[in-house]
Amino acid sequence: MRPLVLAGLQTAGVPNEAERTLEQFEERVRSLAALSDGLQLVLAPELHLMGMSGLLEESAGYMEHVAVSLPGPLTDRLGELARETGLWLVPGSVYERSSDGIYNTAVVISPQGDLVTTYRKCFPWQPYETTRPGRKMVTFDIDGVGRIGLAICHDGVFPEVFRQLAWMGAEAILQLTLTGTSDRNAEVVVARANAIVNQVHVVNVNAASPVGNGRSVVIDPEGSVRYEAGAAEEVLTSVLDLDAVTLARTRGSFGLNRLWEQLDAHGADLELPMYDGGRYRPRKEG
Numbered sequence: 314m315r316p317l318v319l320a321g322l323q324t325a326g327v328p329n330e331a332e333r334t335l336e337q338f339e340e341r342v343r344s345l346a347a348l349s350d351g352l353q354l355v356l357a358p359e360l361h362l363m364g365m366s367g368l369l370e371e372s373a374g375y376m377e378h379v380a381v382s383l384p385g386p387l388t389d390r391l392g393e394l395a396r397e398t399g400l401w402l403v404p405g406s407v408y409e410r411s412s413d414g415i416y417n418t419a420v421v422i423s424p425q426g427d428l429v430t431t432y433r434k435c436f437p438w439q440p441y442e443t444t445r446p447g448r449k450m451v452t453f454d455i456d457g458v459g460r461i462g463l464a465i466c467h468d469g470v471f472p473e474v475f476r477q478l479a480w481m482g483a484e485a486i487l488q489l490t491l492t493g494t495s496d497r498n499a500e501v502v503v504a505r506a507n508a509i510v511n512q513v514h515v516v517n518v519n520a521a522s523p524v525g526n527g528r529s530v531v532i533d534p535e536g537s538v539r540y541e542a543g544a545a546e547e548v549l550t551s552v553l554d555l556d557a558v559t560l561a562r563t564r565g566s567f568g569l570n571r572l573w574e575q576l577d578a579h580g581a582d583l584e585l586p587m588y589d590g591g592r593y594r595p596r597k598e599g
Contacts, residue, residue, distance in 0.1 A: 321518040321549040331364035346398035354401035358520040359491035361405030380408035392426030434465040459555040462486040475507040484558040485514035509536035
């Protein structure tokens with residue numbers, strides 16, 4: 314068994330107060346480290362440390378006001394917290410200030426306090442989100458455990474994102490989410506589907522009410538929901554067995570469906586005109 318013991322913070326933070334939200338996050342991580350024996354990783358919702366308010370309530374200029382440089386003072390402070398607690402931290406995503414604009418970027422901090430990697434959201438929710446889209450998928454390795462993929466909210470409805478992460482070797486995908494809309498049920502369905510067709514763990518952590526509508530989920534490689542939260546503030550704890558991914562992929566989901574084996578056997582010769590040249594091509598009329 315290759316266990317990954319994690320805790321997901323379904324939380325709303327302190328709306329419009331990035332500094333107070335960071336302080337609250339630090340307190341909660343310290344408490345989890347003290348109370349949870351064997352805990353390895355803590356994750357938080359999309360844009361959590363930015364002190365987000367409810368849907369459509371972000372004031373003009375707020376994104377520019379709270380955006381940070383990566384690496385920078387914020388990741389330095391998170392690094393200190395990771396070293397202190399000995400935990401991997403995936404503290405949601407942040408507004409990343411860059412020379413070509415602002416991105417919605419997830420950060421990963423190791424127990425040694427290093428900024429291991431960043432992932433820029435590839436599919437901002439349009440037309441509401443105005444951040445620039447990222448251009449590549451990202452995974453990271455936890456020694457002795459396995460490979461972890463990153464996704465952010467609306468990325469989930471594009472199956473190419475999760476398939477690429479699985480193709481890159483991800484055995485668990487952490488999907489950081491900020492949703493307060495009526496399509497949350499559809500998001501949970503899609504998260505389960507992504508787990509099923511890629512035979513991968515999916516941990517989808519949403520913001521709590523009133524910022525989001527919760528219903529964070531932990532899903533196993535056969536698509537079964539191991540836990541689904543309510544709408545309020547909550548801590549999801551779970552032990553992911555990454556060997557369960559190996560078992561599903563070699564023996565088949567439910568002992569039946571060996572998806573990757575079949576893809577290896579027949580996929581190389583399959584014509585996929587929608588991916589011709591590796592680029593999206595709009596359908597021609599007539």
